[in-house]
Amino acid sequence: MDWDKLRVFHAVADAGSLTHAGDTLHLSQSAVSRQVRALEEALNTTLFHRHARGLILTEQGELLFDATKSMNKRLEAASARIRDSEEEVFGELRVTTTIGFGTLWLAPRLPKLYEQYPDLKIDLMLEERVLDLPMREADVAIRMKEPSQADLIRKKLMSVRMRLYASQSYMDERGSINDIEEVSNHRLICQSISSAQVAAGATLVQHLLTYDVPSLFTVNNYFGVLQGVLNNLGIGVLPDYVTEDFPDLVRVLPDLESSEVPVFLAYPEELRQSKRIAAFRDFVQDEIIAHRRKIRNHVAD
DSSP: OOOHHHHHHOOOOOOOOSHHHHHHHOOOOHHHHHHHHHHHHTTOOOOOOOHHHTTEHHHHHHHHHHHHHHHHHHHHHHHHHEEEEEEOOOOOEEEEEEEEHHHIIGGGGGHHHHOOOOOOOEEEOOOSOOOOTTTOOOOOOESSSSSOOOOOOEEEEEEEEEEEEEHHHHHHHHOOOOOOGGGGGGGEEEEEESSSSSSSHHHHHHHHHHOOOEEEEEEEEHHHHHHHHTTTTSSEEEEEEGGOOOEEEEEEEEEEOOOOEEEEEEEGGGGGGGGGHHHHHHHHHHHHHHHHHHHHHHHOO
């Protein structure tokens, strides 16, 4: 098949319009239309249903669009590898991680990375859904479990545990809690059981709810849980990495915590030589070492 015609088809299928595709490709609408018709003739099939409101892919068009999307991802990966052959660290780096880790731990530390590499462009994608790294939905991921996808380079960064925290002012007003049964006298702030989260956190919350908690405030991410705790709504279930940046948090029931949650950094095998990936990986590892040192010093004090 003709690569130029496939490129035009992909643009039309992506835009849903000959005009918009023409704008993207810097071609006239008639030129785009001719290329699509020529491709349909070459394949002896109809790729689009023509409607007044735009174009809709036929079943055959959907099959071809799936193929061109895959081709486009591979071309982007090849382009990234070519750019990464340079010694300088620059260009776009698409990073994906969870909302909690991204907002509470990673984002506050990124100014240091930009100080080292001011020409880097980071696209931080925060969501609980696991993005497909081999299909180039992101360049690098930090995940709260070991990745199962093939063709990934993975490195364990650290471990996290979910624990109970409250604000100092809340504890000053309500007094200390010495036994787990006393949670029945407080509002619990936690992630919704139905929301996407690590199993260890959900298990801890389910255990706490067996103690007749009178009031509940649930949020679908840890950033919201933290805001509830900081605003004295009650006792929150939070990952232990928040303690460094929010030193006024008081740990409640120090003997109670979730099972260990491993944190992994992963990226596609094909980006092994990427200077951007290496710079980000080394930065995160250095920050985790510094994080551990501060936690140890805090405990010692």
